[in-house]
Amino acid sequence: MATGALRSGCEGGAGADGRVPSPKGRGKRKRKRPNKPQGKGPSSAARGGRGDPGAAEANAAAAKDGRSSALEQPLELAQPVFFVGFMGAGKTSVSRYIARRWKLSAIDLDTYLERREGRVIRDIFAEDGEEAFRAIEADVLREVGRSPNPSLVSCGGGVVERPQNRSALGELGTVVYLRVSADEAASRISNKSSRPLFNDIESARALCERRGPLYDEAADIVVDTAGKSVGQIGHEVVRALKRCGVLRACKEDAS
Ligand code: S3P
Secondary structure (H helix, E strand, O other): OOOOOOOHHHOOOOOOOOOOOOOOOOOOOOOOOOOOOEOOOOOOOOOOOOOOOOHHHHHHHHHHHOOOHHHOOOEEEOOOEEEEOOOOOOHHHHHHHHHHHHOOOEEEHHHHHHHHHOOOHHHHHHHHOHHHHHHHHHHHHHHHHOOOOOOEEEOOOOHHHOHHHHHHHHHHOEEEEEEOOHHHHHHHOOOHHHOOOOOOHHHHHHHHHHHHHHHHHHOOEEEEOOOOOHHHHHHHHHHHHHHOOOEEEOOOOOO
C-alpha cells in the first residue's frame, strides 16, 4: 500500500483535535487504493458540540473497554484515512477512539474548518449559504489530506456531495464509510443546532437515502454501525485497515 517515510504512529500520537500535525519532512507520497474489504454490522457514538467533538464518547468508550492502550502494539498510518458517513454516524468518536488507543493523529475536518475560518459552521451557512460552505470544505479537505503526516480524518457528512471530493478522497487516502440510518443518527445527536442540515427527521431520512450511493462510491471500507459501541466499531475499522495494509506496525517495533 502506500508509502513514504511514515511517522505518525511512532511519535506518540498527537492531539486528536482539529489541527493538522506539523510536517516532519516527508516526501511526496504516491497513494494507491487498497483492496476494498467489506465491513459489517452497526452503532453508538454521537458527537456533542464542535469545541471538542467526539471526545466524551471516545473517552467513555475507552474507559468502558477496560483494556489498557499500553497493551496495543503501536501502529502507523501508511496514508490518511477519511471517515465519511451521515451526521451522527460516529465518525469523530470512532476516529478519536482509534487515535487514543493506537497513538495516532486525528483531525476533525469541521473543527479544523471552523478554526481556519474563525466562524462556526452554523454561521457560515446562515451568512454565506451552503455552496460557500462546500467550497471551503473542499479546500480544507485537500489541505488536510496533503499534510505530510497521515492522520485519521473525520469528515463532515456532506463531503461526498461534490464529485471532485469523492475522487479526491480516494486519491488522497483510504475512505472508511460508517453506515447509519437517519433514525439511529437522530437518536445519537445531542446537539442538532450545530448541524444546519439536520432539521427534521423526514428531511434527514431523504438526505441520508440520497447520499447512500455517494458514500458507497467513495468508500474503500464499509462498516455498518447499528447496535455497535464506539469501541466495537473502532476495532472493526482497525482490523480492516490492517488487512489492507493501511495500518501497520511501527518500523522500530516491527520484528
Ligand atoms: C453536514 C454535516 C456536518 C457539517 C455540516 C454539514 C452535512 O458534519 O459538516 O453541518 O451536510 O451532512 P457532521 O457529519 O460531522 O455532523
